[in-house]
Amino acid sequence: MKRFLSRGQESAGIVTSDGESAQAFKVHKGMGLINHVFSEDSLKKLYVSNLGIGHTRYSTSGISELQNCQPFVVETLHGKIAVAHNGELTNAVRLRRKLMRHGVGLSTSSDSELITQLLAFTPPLENDDTADWVARIKNLMNETPTSYSLLLMHKDIIYAVRDPYGNRPLCIGRLVPVGDMNGKGKDNRETEGWVVSSESCSFLSIGAEYYREVLPGEIVKISRYDVQTLDVVPRPEGDASAFCIFEYVYFARPDSIFEGQMVYSVRRRCGQQLAIEAPVEADLVSTVPESATPAALGFAQKCGLPYIEVLCKNRYVGRTFIQPNMRLRQLGVAKKFGVLSDNFKGKRVVLIDDSIVRGNTISPIIKLLRESGAKEVHIRVASPPIRFPCYMGINIPTKEELIANKPEFHDLANYIGADSVVYLSVEGLVSSVQESIKARQENENHLKTNKSRVGKIGHCIACLTGEYPVELEW
Amino acid sequence: MKRFLSRGQESAGIVTSDGESAQAFKVHKGMGLINHVFSEDSLKKLYVSNLGIGHTRYSTSGISELQNCQPFVVETLHGKIAVAHNGELTNAVRLRRKLMRHGVGLSTSSDSELITQLLAFTPPLENDDTADWVARIKNLMNETPTSYSLLLMHKDIIYAVRDPYGNRPLCIGRLVPVGDMNGKGKDNRETEGWVVSSESCSFLSIGAEYYREVLPGEIVKISRYDVQTLDVVPRPEGDASAFCIFEYVYFARPDSIFEGQMVYSVRRRCGQQLAIEAPVEADLVSTVPESATPAALGFAQKCGLPYIEVLCKNRYVGRTFIQPNMRLRQLGVAKKFGVLSDNFKGKRVVLIDDSIVRGNTISPIIKLLRESGAKEVHIRVASPPIRFPCYMGINIPTKEELIANKPEFHDLANYIGADSVVYLSVEGLVSSVQESIKARQENENHLKTNKSRVGKIGHCIACLTGEYPVELEW
């Protein structure tokens, strides 16, 4: 699916269909950033109709190789299909063996090829003559509970699918008809259309409007002018949904909308909550630019301290080739930032960071601030410590690398050189995330709107607590 | 297999194995010439042991795409296999449907992926625990009679296979132990080894010696120090072998050895035979450089005329970008050659070409010679006219494009502007090719050596006569 964001920088691909023949796919894929992979020429060749799916890869499992580039295209008895996938299957190993035992050779280590072959492989249900892709998709969803958000293209249809736990995001945008500069031709249906994306932030830049999320377990059929729900595959009785909380904390762009709320707002609430949980006597509040800025503004506002910048990003960090001598080794992270020393000389600084994962970037920042005149440096982290690996699509360092699992964590302020350091509590994060969702749900209850389609709402906080939403298989 | 020749310029790939783990393949593939695809860096990464297979692709069927690059690697229940293939299956369409009906999605249009999945797919013969690759290979050979020369790598073994008709070439070379500059260490077995290639000409450039051909239908197992025949799958009763005669005429490098004879020698005999079939009163014999030179020398020698060059290759033909005006359009092929006019001014020239396929390059050459002073230009073609498509691995223009199928063919000399034009007869070509093979066979008969393994010897001349060695399926 279209996930043209910073996270997917490893490879990029687009497959287009002429919408008629099941053989006439155009494919262009390559390693690297989108702007590197696609030239004017390659885009022209792809431009066969107004139908296509794309993907940018952010490697979690699977080796970094061109073979692993998505979308995957295979020819089946019923013509070609193209599949784009975000997520990671929790029972991939078992499913791979199952397919190989049946005689299918797998050419990559990626879950996305696995899903594609599972869709191709599913024995024809009644006879050979019809493909019944919905039956095949449901079959797949019964084989593997999470995590995946999928796009499947066949002829002139795109199926958008989100796993029953809703672990990975997926949403739909609408291309409203446009007229000319004078507004004429706004009824021209040729300019209408639908787009699907992991993050809604991508819609604005192509002139589309946010329409709605694909629901957990939902199978949506998208054709030229229509968006149609074909089915909603339920979770096991009693299981809550499990949207990845890390998308709010770090991964998503601040202007994206998940579950009816803007990511920026959640992050600001985290900052406010942090000010309540861990206030501090200081002269100013600042941010590690740029991802922590919403939390920093929330913190400053809640505790009534002035907000000011103390660091500016150095956009032109050169690569260090030659003789990384003592001086350059000691510089470390400092090369990435400029210091606005006049803003904090002789002052007590509260510095908000969005997360401290390995703990090796915050420490030189603190050193930098002190050397430039900060009187005190208090660190407040707008998320809880990460302690456990993710098996559902987020690339988290090994347990051993996580600062929260190291002995130094017990005296963290001292280790990183801060006057104090406090993380947001798990409860604080969850309430910051769920506060407005619950408010809206209650409101909907009053209005007796259809809430049954989503069921019980929860979030995957496995990386914080080790409690995974489904059993992991090996 | 290693086919590092001019013919395979579309893509290149190498897969290496560490010889122990069935998972530890290293793969590097890319579009374009070898020197473009492989850098020092990529080769270093491939260098995990002394075991690997490579491939350069010359597209016949299948679109030109990275996906089609060989060798193909798939993971099976018994570990990874890598397959390199030269040839084209005559019953590919039926085999593709068979696989897809079984639920295997095919990700490319290439026969090579088809072969790889057929090898992976074959139901385990007795149980799951052993792979029995020889049984799988024989199964594959029973499914499809021709044409293929294959390398299959699994762990520390490479299987080399040639189809029962021997349509595509395949031969084995031997890396003899080397010592240092003073000859010391020549008994060092570490420097021994075996190589397999489509053409023997590649052996010299890596310091290997020609050892022998893989026989039609033969399955050879190649390990660190041994080459061992596992089986020879026979042809149907009465069928002769069908090595591609076009390899002799045009495709192979002149220093390659097929069926015990050097390609250069065959081409020279073709020139001699042509001099017998179509002599001409003239002052000199020359060549369209460079592939027709052996035939031209043979022709000149047989008819007692002096041989001299009339054209030299212009190695630095620029691309014509801007405004291909009348002048440049009229230049055409002339840009590719320099004219050695002093060598033929006022003289009658016999110009030998290796083949006239479409007929659109010889005509401007004749014009060029006449404008530069040639009194007469007689064309002699060292092969018969090509009239039929090839379905076994040679990329031949469509029937409509072949000059031999056009009306103009009936007055070809006039059409191309020559004083006369004569092709070699089919019989003349076949006898030039088979003459020394038959002599050797008779000799071997006298010596009662084992000739049964090869059976009746013939050659595929389908592109000349339309008689294909096996029935074609669609």
Next chain:
Amino acid sequence: MKRFLSRGQESAGIVTSDGESAQAFKVHKGMGLINHVFSEDSLKKLYVSNLGIGHTRYSTSGISELQNCQPFVVETLHGKIAVAHNGELTNAVRLRRKLMRHGVGLSTSSDSELITQLLAFTPPLENDDTADWVARIKNLMNETPTSYSLLLMHKDIIYAVRDPYGNRPLCIGRLVPVGDMNGKGKDNRETEGWVVSSESCSFLSIGAEYYREVLPGEIVKISRYDVQTLDVVPRPEGDASAFCIFEYVYFARPDSIFEGQMVYSVRRRCGQQLAIEAPVEADLVSTVPESATPAALGFAQKCGLPYIEVLCKNRYVGRTFIQPNMRLRQLGVAKKFGVLSDNFKGKRVVLIDDSIVRGNTISPIIKLLRESGAKEVHIRVASPPIRFPCYMGINIPTKEELIANKPEFHDLANYIGADSVVYLSVEGLVSSVQESIKARQENENHLKTNKSRVGKIGHCIACLTGEYPVELEW
């Protein structure tokens, strides 16, 4: 000189000297960004000693061509010299004719080659045997009053020169000796050294400390361990210095220091001043990210309104290749930003911009905010309108393109769709810039420190008022 900033993205070059031979320069230059121009390999070749000068080019006059890349190297009677130059000569045309009349062919249109040939050309003062670079530099400074900041390298000496008006910035940094991780070896003079740069912000990222500015008219000699003032060439009686005010407003990085003050602080003061000059009833203050943020924070603080972000930068703006249809044309600038609509829905927004030059980017931003729910949008611009061209090194659009010179300027709010729009006054800008300089000067007067070296302090505001610090020649 080292000017490794965003402004100089057109080309980059480095010249190093081995410090002994006047012939042994190493040169590497190329078009494009530094990371594109320099590879590990090219840097290794440059690494002949610890002496060198570099340059990144931001084109003002002179065509964009490799030939124009700096530093310029020429061989003179006294060996090779390398020159890096920032600025633009106000009497270049006359100087070019003078040189050409003397018989020197000029190979580029750049002022930097002109300066280099003027330095080479100057007739030897007494005899041929000594170069006397200082005399030549003074000669050059007498020929052309402004604007230039220069580095001249010869053998083991670098001369740093700033024109008498100090129009372009130039400052010196100090590499303090470093020890190992334990602080040992801090007395190792090998790790000492000096660096010169247009902007002090570059020092931090190479581990250097800000030392001081080069004064207007000053010629500084930099050798291995010493920095020495050789001379200070005075301005004509009564002329004030004329440092470019646009460096404060827009051009420089916020963490750079000019005339003893941080650029960020000046920008914040501009925002505060703007709040005094043009207050507005509103619910929130925000910024056009990222350059207007200091002014926005200053404005918000001064008028007591909350500061919040309304736009986020879209870092992965794709190029639009195909069919820039009506939709994409209408998107325009919107593609560059994400909208944080929850932050301002239904609210009155004061949006601070750092400058409005052509007026074609602010208008779609306002439209975007309104469509996303802003009730009112008031624009406050933290600099005065630009009305005049710069002939001293800043690339400003033509007079016709400047919004302040268009008829629409008289009803600008209406033209750009804002509820109100107010620019900072020229006096407001000048006082924001000079406030702390004057305070410090007065303080120094009390302390009787040497103020004579700088003379009367002024700033070049020609682009705002049309009053140029020197007479322009054509």
Next chain:
Amino acid sequence: MKRFLSRGQESAGIVTSDGESAQAFKVHKGMGLINHVFSEDSLKKLYVSNLGIGHTRYSTSGISELQNCQPFVVETLHGKIAVAHNGELTNAVRLRRKLMRHGVGLSTSSDSELITQLLAFTPPLENDDTADWVARIKNLMNETPTSYSLLLMHKDIIYAVRDPYGNRPLCIGRLVPVGDMNGKGKDNRETEGWVVSSESCSFLSIGAEYYREVLPGEIVKISRYDVQTLDVVPRPEGDASAFCIFEYVYFARPDSIFEGQMVYSVRRRCGQQLAIEAPVEADLVSTVPESATPAALGFAQKCGLPYIEVLCKNRYVGRTFIQPNMRLRQLGVAKKFGVLSDNFKGKRVVLIDDSIVRGNTISPIIKLLRESGAKEVHIRVASPPIRFPCYMGINIPTKEELIANKPEFHDLANYIGADSVVYLSVEGLVSSVQESIKARQENENHLKTNKSRVGKIGHCIACLTGEYPVELEW
């Protein structure tokens, strides 16, 4: 000048003029082969009229750098000039000092910049208002006797100049008017024009006809429709012309014409002469492909032995990256050739080479032939041994590297492993070169045509004998 041949592979450049303004030159230059340097895009930008000069650089003096790329363009008082130069000045050092003493900084080490600045520098003869390029060119020719062939472009005129000794080649071709396919429009003067090139072989590939050589010392003015001799600068009394004999032996393409004769014919005569000087009992004559082929055919014909190929070129020699082990080191040159062993097994081979310079490539070839079955290998070299450096434009190895100056030369056959080795005599070479020139001259004498313009004819054989045509200066 246009020298688009294999020899100039280091860099390439084109400068075009719109023919009206003296400022409107378009320039594109770059390192590497023409096809690498020029894209469709860059050529389009150059296409401003039908006037331009180009150059490909083959480095002799001067470092390999973009700065040294030709043509050189400089602006003078009288507008821009572009200069392309082939050759090397024998008094460059003195001229450089002269220019630098006058105050001109030289930005490269190339003679071509030196020539360009000398043309720009020459003091205006009477007044400033006219350039008088012919006077400047003659001035230059008086300053430096050899070696240079030059093109100078100014506005709509190109001046073609050859030094008085005629050391480097230069010839003129004519673009005859072309009509359409039916011959209509052949009187269209728009398609007429003139081209100048180092070698006539380049004319055919652009549809031009050979017209004539530029004479030694001649200054030719080329405009849209005319070619006009402006002057012929004479040599010192008694000096013969000194065209480089190495052009015939090795450097030029065989289809080029110098001094009225085709290079191929000269080479064939060298082979014939060699057969007379050094006959040998053998079974066949062959060539080291491809440059020695004309000589080999001449040798074979003269001594009545059959000619056959023994080596074929391996066009796809890979780079050897990894672990150049003993095997690959021993392979050496063998990688470049395929061996046609059936052609010489058990036979006595005479192998003709065009020159043996360092002696390190012929030795492995001989070894290869012997190992492949040659009974005897006799080497005949179609040129005399090279013993002295060239200071006039040919890149010859240092004296120490030349095999003819090594002790091993006295027993060369033994050293390279040949049964015998004989070089052509200097007299034999000179007579092969001059035979037909003298015949033609005598013929012209009878006809009383104007021979005075060329004067006494000789050739530069300095690399063979150490006698240089002019005194060398340092």
